[in-house]
Amino acid sequence: MAHLYIHIPFCLSKCSYCSFVSYPGLEHLYDRYINALMTEMRMLTSVYEPQPLDTVFLGGGTPSLLSVENISSLLHSCRERFEIKAQAEISMEINPKTVDFMQVLSLKNCGINRVSLGVQSFIDTELQRLERIHNAQEAWDAVESVRNAGIANINLDLISGIPGQSVDSWRWNLQSAIALNPNHLSLYQLSIEEKTGFFEQFAGGRLPLPDEDEIAGMDEVTAELCRSAGYNQYEISNYARPGFECRHNINYWLNEEYFGVGAGAVRYLTGERIKNIEDPLLYCEKMERGESVVKESESLGPEASFRESVVMGLRMVEGVSSERLLSRYGIDLQLYYKETLEKLLELSLLEFHKPYLRLTAKGRALANQVMADLV
Ligand code: SF4
Structure with missing residues (x-):
């Protein structure tokens, strides 16, 4: 059984907390990048024996910025290179600003059967603070579009600990998410990462983060609301209705192997963890010339891999x-x-x-x- 991660490193603008491999202003590269991904899949599967895929995950960045034609070609090429199992979980991250009913319907017809919506908050002032491109109404509309298009397996991402957030506003956010009845909730606590807008504000003492007591209060609210609404915590930040745990992410926490393609993507195969270069233009150029896009690789011995498996496995409840x-x-x-x-x-x-x-x-x-x- 195998797993494939496809990284789409494009966004419309950079959020203030984001340290992911994502770049705004590269619309001119989209088609070229899809071709490069197809080339990388072809190269990888000529080296590694592909097992049937149990999960495929299109993450980013903002995969929903790509056209349906782009996603369709990508999944088509994926099916040519790998066998995708009939019951495979095929997830795609979607930004609420970039989606409508017809688009989700087409994505569903391409094979997408799980959608992860980057909502982050249902309060406009918090969304503005995070420099998200969408507002709360667009998040509600996006959930409706995804569900009406017939994709029932929905995850909502929310962030707690946003500057200026109170325990009550977190409660309201989580209640709003639960009212939409998703099958899965990813509830991340904000962390301040280097080279982000928030890092600069934090260093300059201009970031009013909730204090420890407020964070503890938010954690209590999370436990109480999720339990009473029937969401089981199965990982430090992830909650699901029974049977809707994310199979793709569980594979990471089990420290099992996976394929990964794209700028900045990581793969873990035959005991070797390999990270690709992050620059999308360089990634395209190298793929067009048939050159390696590896930035760094690490071979873990059995003991190091054992310790890693312990630490990653403990993330699961x-x-x-x-x-x-x-x-x-x-x-x-x-x-x-x-x-x-x-x-x-x-x-x-x-x-x-x-x-x-x-x-x-x-x-x-x-x-x-x-x-x-x-x-
Ligand atoms: S949408 Fe996601 S990947 Fe893009 S900048 Fe914002 S947090 Fe980063």
């Missing part, structure tokens, strides 16, 4: 299976971590219900600290 680790790496989790594990269990940051080692609620709040001890 279910935890990491010691049996799975033993059969994959031949390493016994308890023997390997010994005192470190005992200490974390004693501090009630981790719990071990064989075969699963998982973070406790207290451990989830201090997840970075726990991971640092295990990495």
Whole structure:
């Protein structure tokens, strides 16, 4: 079973918190970039034996800026290179500003069966602060368009901890999202990343971030509202109705292999993690000349990969299976971590219900600290 990520590095403008590989003002490259992606898929599948795809994920950037013809050609080429399983999850990230009913209907006909909408907030002043290109009404309209077009598998992305946000405004945001009845919610806490607009404002002391107590209050609201609306938390930031967990992302957290194509994309195949160059123009030029687009690669030995699997697996609420680790790496989790594990269990940051080692609620709040001890 295989998984494919396709990166679309284009946006209409740059949001103030964004550190993703995404660039505005490159409309002239769209067609060329699609051809380059097709070339990379062809090159990859001539080197690596492609297994049938269980998931395909078109992420970005803003994939919904591309024309339906572009997406259709891309998925067509994907089907030529890989077998896509009949029940495959085929996701696409959509910005609420860039979508309408007819477009989603066409995307559905191309095979898209899961849509992830980058809503981030239902409050216009918060959206303006994030420098999003859409407003709250457009987010509501987008959900309606996606659902009316017949795509029921919908994720909404929301951000908590936005500058100026209160516990009450977060509650209102989450209630608004739940009222739209999506199957999946990705609820990320804002982090301030280097080389972003927010980073500069933060460094200059001009960013009124919610304090620790307010963040804790928002976390309580999240737990309470999601539980009562029937969304199970299955990863630190992800909640789903039963059966609607994102299979593509679960594969990452299981630290299993995947294909990745596009500028800035990462792939993990035959034990090697490879990252592509980020510049979309250079990516196109190199692909047109049949040259490598690899920026860096890393081969993990079994022990490093084992530790990585532990840390990534602990992001999931279910935890990491010691049996799975033993059969994959031949390493016994308890023997390997010994005192470190005992200490974390004693501090009630981790719990071990064989075969699963998982973070406790207290451990989830201090997840970075726990991971640092295990990495
Ligand atoms: S839409 Fe997404 S990828 Fe594009 S700039 Fe905003 S946060 Fe970044």
